[in-house]
Amino acid sequence: MVVGAIVFVQTQFGMLEIETVDDSVRVVVSRNASRVKIIDLENGHRIRLWPGEYNLTVEGRDDLVVENGVFDLKRSGEKIAKIIWKPESSSPNETDRQVGITLSEQDWTLIGGVSFEEFETWLESLRGSKFRIIHINGHYHLGRAQFAGIAVRVPYVPYWEVHRNHTGAEHQADVDQSIDRGFCVAGNCGFSTGEDFETLLLWEKQESDGVYQLRSDLTEEEF
Numbered sequence: 001m002v003v004g005a006i007v008f009v010q011t012q013f014g015m016l017e018i019e020t021v022d023d024s025v026r027v028v029v030s031r032n033a034s035r036v037k038i039i040d041l042e043n044g045h046r047i048r049l050w051p052g053e054y055n056l057t058v059e060g061r062d063d064l065v066v067e068n069g070v071f072d073l074k075r076s077g078e079k080i081a082k083i084i085w086k087p088e089s090s091s092p093n094e095t096d097r098q099v100g101i102t103l104s105e106q107d108w109t110l111i112g113g114v115s116f117e118e119f120e121t122w123l124e125s126l127r128g129s130k131f132r133i134i135h136i137n138g139h140y141h142l143g144r145a146q147f148a149g150i151a152v153r154v155p156y157v158p159y160w161e162v163h164r165n166h167t168g169a170e171h172q173a174d175v176d177q178s179i180d181r182g183f184c185v186a187g188n189c190g191f192s193t194g195e196d197f198e199t200l201l202l203w204e205k206q207e208s209d210g211v212y213q214l215r216s217d218l219t220e221e222e223f
Contacts, residue, residue, distance in 0.1 A: 016049065016073065018056075020083035021112045026059040027066070027083070049073055056081050085110070112148035116164060119147035123162055132157045138164075138200045139191045145198065158204045160186065171199045178203050 018027060020041055029037040031054050038059065056069040067082040109131060111122045126133065131151040138147045161183070165171040175185075178201070187202035 016071075017078070017080045018083065019080065019113070021085060022064065022083070025061055025064060025083065028057045028059050030055045030057070051075055058083060062086065107153045108150065110148070110150045113146050114148075116145060116147055119149065122149065126151055130154060130157060133160060133162070133187065133202055136162060136187045136200050136202050137189050138198065140193045145191075145193065147200070158206050160205070161203045163201045163203065165199045165201070167196055167198075171201075174199075174201060181205070 018039070018041065023041045025041055027039040027041060028035055029039065029049070031052055036049070036054070051073050053070070053072045056066045056071075058064045058066060063086050064083050065086045067084050069081055071079045071081065073079055109126075111119065114122070123133075130153050132154045133149060133151045135150040136147070137149070138145060140146075161178075163174050163178070165174050178185075183203035183205045185201060186204040188199065190197060190199045192198075
């Protein structure tokens with residue numbers, strides 16, 4: 001899964017920042033209905049633009065759109081445009097703010113390339129809903145930790161928690177304590193920050209109080 005990246009484009013009179021959930025795209029910069037530049041985000045191209053009104057579009061991708069793609073660039077100004085997954089609904093009031101997925105009408109939702117605080121906000125938006133988290137991910141990019149997740153609509157969602165551990169000792173303590181509390185691991189990832197190794201764990205707890213064992217030494221008959 002490709003998670004978000006940030007590409008900075010330095011202009012003569014300001015800064016245009018393009019945030020994207022997929023950096024393997026090309027962005028068309030237009031002015032007065034005419035193409036000015038094409039930015040290949042995979043290569044991180046930098047361009048210069050004169051002050052004025054511009055329009056950004058994604059080239060050759062029907063599943064992506066540019067949020068805040070029309071802007072007026074002024075001297076010493078800063079503008080931010082975001083490339084997001086194309087919304088499947090035209091009801092903005094019901095749309096998830098991060099990625100444009102209407103939770104009440106879609107069977108899945110995702111987020112990517114965000115800070116842990118934004119990731120936590122997305123997680124809490126799923127609390128009490130019929131969306132079950134099926135994937136979590138984290139990595140270190142452009143000097144900061146970034147996070148992603150996917151959830152799908154299901155009839156039953158067990159109680160869940162997501163824990164971020166900053167060290168190996170925290171990770172082991174989390175594992176021991178969560179298992180003692182009756183949780184089982186439903187998803188996990190680990191990544192290096194350059195100074196330490198972080199982990200992200202998705203824990204689920206069924207309503208049943210039954211005890212289970214994980215065994216790998218059984219014969220076919222014993223199993």
